[in-house]
Amino acid sequence: MKTNYFIILITLSFLASCQGTHKKDEMMIELKKIPQTNYTKIACPFEIDMDTITIDKINVELPIKNIGKKDLTNLYIKTTCDCTALEDYPKTLKPNEQTKVKISIDIDEKGYFSKTVVVSGSFNPLVRAVRIMGYKK
Structure with a gap:
């Protein structure tokens, strides 16, 4: 059984x-x-270190800037956990345009934490994983 x-x-x-x-x-x-000739470049961190926290919910701003010469299109941002939520963000960024995506994360357990947010769009190599980490006291 x-x-x-x-x-x-x-x-x-x-x-x-x-x-x-x-x-x-x-x-x-x-x-x-999307043709590779339409790809652009982005500035986006690979890691965001929250250091030591004492609260159950953290708010993070993920900066994404189009540093290329082409429009950044088809911008998708996905979370890998139900404890992580995103606010609305633009799906397109013109050259030199920047956005700050607001992310809320529930941290229930004490100790080290690591959450991943996946950014994808018309940039090379199409996908970037951003790790948000820290320690909850």
């Missing part, structure tokens, strides 16, 4: 993970349709 529950649990988690993968695949297919 325990084996049946285990098999059902594994099957459900596999199906749930496939749905998220399908959306990610669609996004990458759309991004790969």
Whole structure:
């Protein structure tokens, strides 16, 4: 009986993970349709260190700047955790235009934490992972 529950649990988690993968695949297919001659460059940190915190919810601003000569289009920002929320952000940035994406993160457990936000768009190499980390006292 325990084996049946285990098999059902594994099957459900596999199906749930496939749905998220399908959306990610669609996004990458759309991004790969953009000719490389239309790619631009961005300035965006790879890590944001929050140092030591004592609160349960943190607010972070993720700066993204188009430092290339072409428009940054198809800007997608995704979280990898239900504890992380994004405010609305522009989907296009002109050359030298900058935005600061507001991110809220719930930190329930004490100790070290690390959350990832994925930025993608018409820049090379199409995807950048940004790690937000720190320590909760």
